[in-house]
Amino acid sequence: MTKSYKRLEADGSENFDKVVEESVLNVSRQAPSKVLPTPWVSALLTPEDYASVPAAMIETAKLISPRDGGCLRKFRGGLTHENGWYASAKTRRFLYWEGMTQFDAIRRAECDDAVIFMMPEPRRFRFFLDDQWVSYTTDLELHLSDGRKFILELKREADDLRDQAYRRTLAAVSNCCAAIGYHFRIVLADQIFASREHRYNVDLFASRRFVNVDRSALSRLRSVAADKSIKPTWGNLVRALDPANHLRGAALAQAFVCQRKVKLDLRELILDYSPISFPTRA
Secondary structure, rough: OOOOOOOOOOOEEEEOOOEEEEEEEEEEEOOOOOOOOOOOOOOOOHHHHHHHOOHHHHOOOOEEEOOOOOOOOOOOOOOOOOOOEEEEOOOOOEEEEHHHHHHHHHHHHHHHOEEEEEOOOOOOOEEEEEEEEEEEEEOOEEEOOOOOOEEEEOOOHEEEEEHHHHHHHHHHHHHHHHHHEEEEEEEEHHHOOOOOOHHHHHHHOOOOOOOOOOHHHHHHHHHHHOOOOOOOOOHHHHHHHHHOHHHHHHHHHHHHHHHOOOOOOOOEEEOOOEEEOOOOOO
């Protein structure tokens, strides 16, 4: 279970025994690779937004992270909007979330084969902009299987970005992310799920993430993956995992998808003949 990572003192200062603060320019980094558009990606900052950020800003930037690699924010309760903990099988942690947009993004990442790690609000940037210190806490961090790392800013709708000063802050954050080898993306609520079926499948598969997978189930999975005479479809996998109990076979298959042992496109309606694949890591 994740501990209480950090608190703010009454005067706004950090509890430094639980966090690490370092200069952005001193962070070990790797230049971000080129990114192709995906359902996660939203290009909502303009060249003018980036041009308005002074080049010297990056020299003042600080990165604050919890020592244990978890969330900066702890559960508070008593809020007027949705909030709570999410038990993540992928990270083996309880993840704090606020607002349905963040909750939806966490659940999608839990079932997304491309995502190997996720953490809500894991970092804070501080930098000097417009003659004042600005503090920004990231919404969601994703690490992908191809090595790329993303910082996501989650918004309900594009109108939330109307304020020019706020857009300038986000452009500065994007520059900070690039300096430490991260991609910065703004994602709107309606971009998290590709379709109604996608949302339904994520809800269903995420609910199976803690299904008990015993050694015999793993052995049957490896047998199916190795048997070239069996067509790799969803129905064949479910029947092979438990020929006598369809519901248990489906639950095991859904758990394997969450564990990234089976790859299945959750954006479409899932039928018996839906194609699957078995990554080498299975």
